[in-house]
Amino acid sequence: MTITDDIVLRLTDVVKTFPGVRALDGVQLEVRAGEVHCLLGQNGAGKSTLIKVLSGAHTPDSGEILWLGQPAAFNSPQTAMKAGIATIYQELDLVDGLSVAENIYLGHEPHNAGFVARRTMRRGAAEILGRLGHAEIPVGREVGKLPAAAKQIVSMGRALSREARLLIMDEPSAVLAHDEVENLFRMVRALTAQGIAVIYISHRMEEIREIGDRVTVLKDGRTTAANLDAKTTPTRELVSRMTGRTIEYVFPEKPETTQVYDKDAPLLQVEGLSLDGRFSDISLTVHAGEIVGITGLVGSGRSEVLETIFGARRATAGTVVVGNKALRRGSVNAAVKAGIGMAPEERKSQALLLGEPIYRNVTLAGFARFARVGFTDSGRERVEAEKITQGLDLRPNDVRRPVRTLSGGNQQKVVVGRWLLGGTKLLLLDEPTRGVDVGARAELYQVIRRLADEGVGVLLVSSEVPEVLGLSDRVLVMREGRLVREAPADELDEDTVLDLVMAGSLLDGADLASTAPEGTAA
Amino acid sequence: MSTATTPSADPVELSKGAASSAAGQSWWQRDSADSAKRNLALIGVLVLLLVIGAWTRSDIFLDIDRLWSNELTVLTQASSIGVIVVGMTFVMISGGIDLSVGALLALASVWCTTVATQDLGPAAMVFTALAVGAIAGLVNGGLIAYGKLVPFIATLAMMLSARGLAQNISGSHTQITADPFIKSLAGDRLFGVPYMVIIFVVVTALGWVLLNRTTFGRRTIAIGGNAEAARLAGINVRLQTLLLYVLSGLCCGIAALMVVSQTTSGSNTHGDLYELSAIAAAIIGGTALTGGRGTIVGSLLGVLIFTQITNLFIVNNLQLDIQRIINGGIIVAAVLIQQFRVGSFFRTRFNK
Numbered sequence: 001m002t003i004t005d006d007i008v009l010r011l012t013d014v015v016k017t018f019p020g021v022r023a024l025d026g027v028q029l030e031v032r033a034g035e036v037h038c039l040l041g042q043n044g045a046g047k048s049t050l051i052k053v054l055s056g057a058h059t060p061d062s063g064e065i066l067w068l069g070q071p072a073a074f075n076s077p078q079t080a081m082k083a084g085i086a087t088i089y090q091e092l093d094l095v096d097g098l099s100v101a102e103n104i105y106l107g108h109e110p111h112n113a114g115f116v117a118r119r120t121m122r123r124g125a126a127e128i129l130g131r132l133g134h135a136e137i138p139v140g141r142e143v144g145k146l147p148a149a150a151k152q153i154v155s156m157g158r159a160l161s162r163e164a165r166l167l168i169m170d171e172p173s174a175v176l177a178h179d180e181v182e183n184l185f186r187m188v189r190a191l192t193a194q195g196i197a198v199i200y201i202s203h204r205m206e207e208i209r210e211i212g213d214r215v216t217v218l219k220d221g222r223t224t225a226a227n228l229d230a231k232t233t234p235t236r237e238l239v240s241r242m243t244g245r246t247i248e249y250v251f252p253e254k255p256e257t258t259q260v261y262d263k264d265a266p267l268l269q270v271e272g273l274s275l276d277g278r279f280s281d282i283s284l285t286v287h288a289g290e291i292v293g294i295t296g297l298v299g300s301g302r303s304e305v306l307e308t309i310f311g312a313r314r315a316t317a318g319t320v321v322v323g324n325k326a327l328r329r330g331s332v333n334a335a336v337k338a339g340i341g342m343a344p345e346e347r348k349s350q351a352l353l354l355g356e357p358i359y360r361n362v363t364l365a366g367f368a369r370f371a372r373v374g375f376t377d378s379g380r381e382r383v384e385a386e387k388i389t390q391g392l393d394l395r396p397n398d399v400r401r402p403v404r405t406l407s408g409g410n411q412q413k414v415v416v417g418r419w420l421l422g423g424t425k426l427l428l429l430d431e432p433t434r435g436v437d438v439g440a441r442a443e444l445y446q447v448i449r450r451l452a453d454e455g456v457g458v459l460l461v462s463s464e465v466p467e468v469l470g471l472s473d474r475v476l477v478m479r480e481g482r483l484v485r486e487a488p489a490d491e492l493d494e495d496t497v498l499d500l501v502m503a504g505s506l507l508d509g510a511d512l513a514s515t516a517p518e519g520t521a522a
Numbered sequence: 523m524s525t526a527t528t529p530s531a532d533p534v535e536l537s538k539g540a541a542s543s544a545a546g547q548s549w550w551q552r553d554s555a556d557s558a559k560r561n562l563a564l565i566g567v568l569v570l571l572l573v574i575g576a577w578t579r580s581d582i583f584l585d586i587d588r589l590w591s592n593e594l595t596v597l598t599q600a601s602s603i604g605v606i607v608v609g610m611t612f613v614m615i616s617g618g619i620d621l622s623v624g625a626l627l628a629l630a631s632v633w634c635t636t637v638a639t640q641d642l643g644p645a646a647m648v649f650t651a652l653a654v655g656a657i658a659g660l661v662n663g664g665l666i667a668y669g670k671l672v673p674f675i676a677t678l679a680m681m682l683s684a685r686g687l688a689q690n691i692s693g694s695h696t697q698i699t700a701d702p703f704i705k706s707l708a709g710d711r712l713f714g715v716p717y718m719v720i721i722f723v724v725v726t727a728l729g730w731v732l733l734n735r736t737t738f739g740r741r742t743i744a745i746g747g748n749a750e751a752a753r754l755a756g757i758n759v760r761l762q763t764l765l766l767y768v769l770s771g772l773c774c775g776i777a778a779l780m781v782v783s784q785t786t787s788g789s790n791t792h793g794d795l796y797e798l799s800a801i802a803a804a805i806i807g808g809t810a811l812t813g814g815r816g817t818i819v820g821s822l823l824g825v826l827i828f829t830q831i832t833n834l835f836i837v838n839n840l841q842l843d844i845q846r847i848i849n850g851g852i853i854v855a856a857v858l859i860q861q862f863r864v865g866s867f868f869r870t871r872f873n874k
Contacts, residue, residue, distance in 0.1 A: 332756050335756070336755070342754060374737050
């Protein structure tokens with residue numbers, strides 16, 4: 001346990017400040033060869049900054065970094081890579097137009113007299129993929145044509161090709177479906193068996209339990225607990241180290257299940273909605289004040305259903321009725337006018353103007369309302385946006401800051417805030433807590449429930465079954481473009497839903513689908 | 523890497539910028555502290571050019587009357603291209619580009635000076651110029667917004683066709699106009715200021731208000747910053763894109779009238795290479811080719827810097843071909859300086 005030779009990386013009192021923010025305020029970290037070291041912390045706790053310090057994107061103001069026993073300064077990404085530290089970011093940094101082999105060897109292509117040795121490269125790439133247990137990925141395939149899970153494998157292959165001794169993985173499971181995570185773990189284990197150290201960042205406790213060896217917890221840029229046992233440390237203790245308080249109930253209390261919604265007048269009524277090649281014959285209702293959750297695997301069509309209701313995709317059949325008004329197909333404008341708001345899955349590319357101030361992001365869907373004969377009123381927009389962000393406990397709550405300076409969870413609050421501002425009646429949330437840590441998640445759950453209590457209807461999509469069960473009043477399960485089950489959340493448990501979600505062709509899917517509409521809950 | 527050492531310099535400035543914009547916002551600070559700083563730097567360049575003028579031709583630049591008349595000349599020369607730059611800035615902020623502006627100017631100038639139009643009087647000439655610009659812009663915008671053509675290609679095609687049409691209509695002849703109203707635009711003054719300059723100032727001011735104070739401007743910035751986010755926020759991205767190219771075309775129509783008045787003629791050779799000058803001025807002014815960023819004030823300063831340099835060459839009897847060489851260098855220098863501005867450099871790193 002205490003053999004110092006084992007330790008590949010040791011950080012002592014690392015500090016990094018930015019204007020107005022002390023991003024790292026004394027971080028201690030110790031990583032051993034061959035271990036999976038988990039980093040836990042809320043949004044803004046300094047995890048991202050820490051990764052950037054280790055990968056050479058930021059230089060710390062003070063503190064000591066010992067790499068393989070030697071003091072080290074990674075002042076550029078190249079230095080860090082040369083030293084043997086590879087980072088796999090949330091947004092995978094692969095070149096879509098290049099082949100798998102070319103991506104794996106990007107920047108250090110094997111060459112002969114200046115010409116790329118293509119054969120050697122392809123052979124090397126195939127060998128590396130083999131070591132990861134994925135020899136089936138064609139090394140000549142264009143990376144842009146691979147699914148997300150395979151891209152991640154290519155990213156890991158790149159790290160191996162550079163003979164990395166330390167691999168930093170920033171929420172690798174965020175882009176993966178449930179079964180793909182298992183596969184990821186197999187690869188991580190294969191790496192650690194070769195003595196490679198892994199720093200693993202995830203917000204999912206069950207993953208940390210399964211793959212992690214030790215845990216270091218960050219809070220407000222400081223290490224609050226180091227080297228805890230990943231398997232045995234109670235969740236409550238970890239959470240309290242992150243938040244400084246013990247969270248008893250992560251999910252807000254639901255209203256009485258006997259609560260009667262006005263059955264005849266649902267807020268949203270979807271009939272036979274279809275989108276060719278994605279999903280077909282989806283019928284559902286959402287009442288005012290109700291939270292309805294849709295779950296299913298990536299590719300089951302769940303996100304597409306939301307996008308089609310919202311008009312971002314044009315339905316090929318079916319109707320969407322809000323109040324008593326049928327919405328025009330394929331018109332976001334009609335949906336927004338009818339009082340629907342959506343927080344899309346990809347915050348950065350689909351929802352935010354990263355360079356614009358927070359308040360302008362909050363008012364993006366509603367600045368016209370504050371305008372008089374086309375003239376905007378920035379002052380009032382700021383005031384109104386500030387009211388919203390205050391209610392959402394945005395940190396830091398300075399609405400003039402550009403949105404890009406916020407952490408993931410706070411960016412999500414901005415997106416939700418956008419629709420709160422407009423007095424939206426129906427909120428469509430696609431993976432609302434993706435990339436959001438435990439503490440901030442609880443807050444988001446509270447916000448969502450509070451909105452429902454105020455009479456907003458919520459239709460949410462999540463790949464995390466506990467989230468859907470814990471937060472929703474009613475749950476819809478989708479598989480391969482069809483609704484396979486609909487039931488009140490308290491009539492379902494995780495195992496049942498997981499079975500439904502994952503059931504292969506062995507189960508008679510058509511049979512389940514035909515019984516689904518009968519399961520309509522009050 | 524420079525980030526290691528430079529951040530310490532900028533954070534102070536940054537927070538200062540934020541603090542001052544919080545306290546009392548001057549008209550130029552509203553554009554955000556960052557672009558305000560950039561614009562101050564451009565004003566510095568302009569002052570430097572005047573100092574160079576005072577040094578080389580003290581008889582002009584140190585005599586208040588001669589300086590005034592010289593600077594009015596500069597503004598007059600900048601006026602037609604300046605009007606076009608206003609439209610170009612909008613298009614570029616939205617993430618697009620309009621290569622057809624020079625050709626549209628030529629087409630509008632030719633169309634409004636045909637014998638048939640001239641017979642109908644000055645009102646018809648004005649209307650024709652504006653309508654030709656707006657309709658050609660509508661075609662550009664339609665192809666881009668609804669036909670899904672890349673702006674570069676759509677407006678490149680328009681550039682070729684519009685100039686060809688101008689040649690066809692005029693038969694490659696210069697069409698002289700003697701209309702007193704049209705001629706008065708270039709000839710007359712209001713309180714000693716040429717109408718050309720007044721039109722330039724009014725269009726620029728309207729452009730500034732439109733960009734910074736209206737929903738139209740906000741939509742423009744939004745679709746340039748993130749078109750998908752704008753669409754999912756319920757903004758009609760296609761309609762807005764269409765309108766932006768109409769606006770650019772309309773600016774070309776106005777500029778065409780100004781050029782017709784200055785030269786008392788319409789010609790298919792008018793506005794040659796205006797598209798490049800306009801893009802260059804907008805870029806110097808800090809407009810991003812990728813969209814989402816740019817200011818009217820910056821573009822205005824970009825135009826004035828180019829024109830002031832030309833003026834310096836003229837008053838010093840220097841060769842204009844050397845000036846063209848320098849213009850290229852200025853564009854590179856301006857963009858290089860903006861890229862290495864520690865502020866923006868630092869903030870992209872601070873991302874998330």
